[in-house]
Structures are given as C-alpha cells and as structure tokens.
Amino acid sequence: MDQSDENRLTGRIRRYAKVSRDVGGLAAKLASERYLGISLDRRRHAEELRRALGGLKGPLMKVAQLLSTIPDALPSEYAAELRQLQANAPSMGWLFVKRRMSNELGSSWLEKFDKFEREAARAASLGQVHLAKSKDGQKLACKLQYPDMASTVEADLKQLNLIFKIYRRYDSSIDPSEIYQEISDRLREELDYEREAAHIKLYRNILREESGVEVPEVQESLSTARLLTMTWLEGRTLLDFGSASVSHRNELAHNMFRAWYVPFYYYGVIHGDPHLGNYTARPDRRINLLDFGCIRIFEPSFVKGVIDLYHSLLRHDDNLAVSAYESWGFTDLSREMIDVLNVWANFVYAPLLEDRARKIQDGESSQYGVRVASKVHAELRRLGGIRPPREFVLVDRAAIGLGSVFLHLNAKINWHQLFESLIEDFEVNKLAKRQKQALKTAKLL
Numbered sequence: 001m002d003q004s005d006e007n008r009l010t011g012r013i014r015r016y017a018k019v020s021r022d023v024g025g026l027a028a029k030l031a032s033e034r035y036l037g038i039s040l041d042r043r044r045h046a047e048e049l050r051r052a053l054g055g056l057k058g059p060l061m062k063v064a065q066l067l068s069t070i071p072d073a074l075p076s077e078y079a080a081e082l083r084q085l086q087a088n089a090p091s092m093g094w095l096f097v098k099r100r101m102s103n104e105l106g107s108s109w110l111e112k113f114d115k116f117e118r119e120a121a122r123a124a125s126l127g128q129v130h131l132a133k134s135k136d137g138q139k140l141a142c143k144l145q146y147p148d149m150a151s152t153v154e155a156d157l158k159q160l161n162l163i164f165k166i167y168r169r170y171d172s173s174i175d176p177s178e179i180y181q182e183i184s185d186r187l188r189e190e191l192d193y194e195r196e197a198a199h200i201k202l203y204r205n206i207l208r209e210e211s212g213v214e215v216p217e218v219q220e221s222l223s224t225a226r227l228l229t230m231t232w233l234e235g236r237t238l239l240d241f242g243s244a245s246v247s248h249r250n251e252l253a254h255n256m257f258r259a260w261y262v263p264f265y266y267y268g269v270i271h272g273d274p275h276l277g278n279y280t281a282r283p284d285r286r287i288n289l290l291d292f293g294c295i296r297i298f299e300p301s302f303v304k305g306v307i308d309l310y311h312s313l314l315r316h317d318d319n320l321a322v323s324a325y326e327s328w329g330f331t332d333l334s335r336e337m338i339d340v341l342n343v344w345a346n347f348v349y350a351p352l353l354e355d356r357a358r359k360i361q362d363g364e365s366s367q368y369g370v371r372v373a374s375k376v377h378a379e380l381r382r383l384g385g386i387r388p389p390r391e392f393v394l395v396d397r398a399a400i401g402l403g404s405v406f407l408h409l410n411a412k413i414n415w416h417q418l419f420e421s422l423i424e425d426f427e428v429n430k431l432a433k434r435q436k437q438a439l440k441t442a443k444l445l
Helices: 003-036 043-052 059-068 078-082 095-103 149-170 177-190 193-206 247-267 302-317 318-328 336-355 370-382 393-409 414-424 426-442
Strands: 127-133 139-145 227-231 269-271 279-280 285-287 294-297
Touching: 003 318, 078 318, 078 336, 095 227, 149 177, 177 393, 193 227, 193 247, 193 269, 193 426, 247 269, 247 279, 247 285, 247 302, 247 414, 247 426, 294 336, 294 393, 302 318, 302 414, 302 426, 318 336, 336 370, 336 393, 336 414
Parallel strands: none
Antiparallel strands: 127 139, 139 227, 269 294, 279 285
16 A cells, blocks of 8 residues: 555544544434433534534445435434535545556556546546547546445445434434445445446446437446446536526426336336436437446336325225335335325325326425425324335435426426326336346346
C-alpha cells in the first residue's frame, strides 16, 4: 500500500470512528427519552444524524437517500433531513485514476482509448464516470469503482443496522429487518460490475422494441469486475424540462413509465433506483437509462400479486386484496391491518384507478405521499406494528420515485389506460417463460 492509499484508509477509519461516536451519542439520547422521560427534539436529532452521515460521502449516504424515499422506513423528520444528502462525492485525482485503471486494464491501458478525460464527468458514492473515446471514435462512459469498496460497504451496513436499532427503540410500528436485508443484498450486488454488465444486456433485450428508451451497450474488452465501460448516451437531466411544452412533458412521463414498468410487468424485473443521476432525457424526449446496479428480479407470483391488488381496489374485492398482500409476503393480517394497508394502496394506485387524464397526484402538494404515509404510520403504530416484506422495498421505492418525477414534470396522462395496456394479456406462465429466456440470454441464470 502506497502513502496515498494509506492516507485514504486512515482517513476513512477516522471518519467511521467519528460516525460511530456520533450515532452512538444519538442512540444514547433516544434511550434517555424512552427510559428517563427526557424530551427529545426529533427535528434537531434528525439534523444531527444527517450531519453525522453526510461527511462520509460513501455507500451509507446512498442508503440514507434510499431510506428517505421509502414510506415509513424512517420518521418524517429523519426522512426530510436525509433527503438533503448530496449524491455526488469528491472525485479521485488523475494519479489515483491512472493507478486504478492500470490495475483493471494493465499498464498500457491508455493506449486502448483514443481519448480519456482526466476529470470525472460524474462522481457518486461507489465510483466515478469518465468520458472517453474508443479507437473507432465512439464516445464511451468508463465507470471506475473506488478502491476497497467491499469493506467500506460492510462497514456502512453495520452503521445502517445501528441506525435501524435506534429507530426501533423509538418507534416499533415498522420492523425494518426485511428492509435492511433487502438493502444489504442490493448494495452488495452494486459492487459487482460484471453483474451490472449482465443487467445492461438484460435491459437492452427486454426494451429493444421500446422506441422511447435508450440503453447503453457494454464494451466487454474494456470492462472488468470493477470497471464498466459502455457507450456514452447524450442527454440532460429531467429538471431541465420543467418548462417544456405540456405535450413534451407528457411524452417524457410516458417514456419514463414505460422504461420502468415494461420490464416489471412483462419480465418481473425492476430498476429500483429512479434517482435523477440514473437517467437523462434527449431533445426528442427519449429516456436514457444510465445505471443498472440496483436491479431486482421477482418471482412471477409477486408481479401477479401487484396486479391482483390493483383489481381488488378497482372492484372493491377484499378477499382478493388479502390474497395479494399475502402473496407479497405480509403475514398475520387482521381486518384492521388490511384496511390500513389499503389506505396506502389506494394512494399509490389512485392514478391507475381513474379512467381519465390526470396528474399523478391531485392537489398542489409537492411532497408526494408524505401526508398519507404519516397517516398510515400512525395507524400501524396503533395496531402494534408490521414487518414489510423485503420484496416490497424497491417496488414501493420505484412507485414513489417515479411519482416525484411525474410531479416535477406536471404531467397529465391517462395513467389507467397506460397501465391497462401493460397488463391486458398478463399470465403468470407467460411472464415466467419470458423471464427465464431473458435471464438466460443475459447469463443471469
């Protein structure tokens, strides 16, 4: 280990020690409130937690952002503070990049490119992306993982587990154990760039007939387990389209909807992270999907449960709703618990239940689902709590994340007809057959 690597490691150890100390101190405050009756300012406490986590700029920050968008995973004060964490981490310097690239592609790595930008185009929690050009003149995106990320992720997951324990001491209405396991598994998968390359191949296959979506192409000869090189897709953030014409904003929303839900309802696959950095839009309103680390593959029966719940709400069929929740993995559901879960379900499914053009959320609130989530949380607490199944995490995350995008675009679409077109020919056996073939083609089976 050279001096710069040692300095990074020493610095990371120091940061984790500080976070452990800070989080431990916050845990002590919660214990004081619970057992000694000392009043805790939750908003201030949440602010302190954000400050403790924000300095890491690593996987734990990514997890915190994810948690902030999962309804009821954290109290509203905590979620609001964690949403403020920034997605970008400081990028690695050129000397460091050269050393990392040499480790992945050999000492003559630079000769494999016509051009390689020294400055990162984007730096995030697990790695950074450099713009390059191939020998035949094609623009490339080189995603280079930071060093020693496996141990960093494991350290962060320990901190996350402590945070969940703190939350459970304060509020037992939501048991986050399944949420923790799901996040842990997905985060570990994101470290495997060979798996992400297979995810890209999977999406190129299953979205090949979607004219409104673009997926990059992996450059296998320039990729390893910690370096993923793919074609560069030009585009701008969707935030730039907020003042576009109504028809253009509706077209963008339509393409985003198809990009996320064609894979889910046709193949049982979902992109679990609709974060602004994971897609861009072209001037012709096509959507570029850029990041494929957080992909979840579901059993066909789970997808059927999602559709069954939609039909149960549409038809007011309580028995079908119970069957749907049980197929998702919810257990020991009382009549009251079903009613509470239906409050949330009716909110999430609301745009799909009305056969008319409408916004994703009626009213003027910019906080998608906050009030409904708060009401549901209070009722769950009254009924003694619930443990959301792990499969629920990323589906709910996608629904809320996309809902926020559609709110920003101020899109007005007949979501009911758009959804019905996806599920009109749904059969479990058909999905299972398509899924198996697609996964085999992508070498994920």
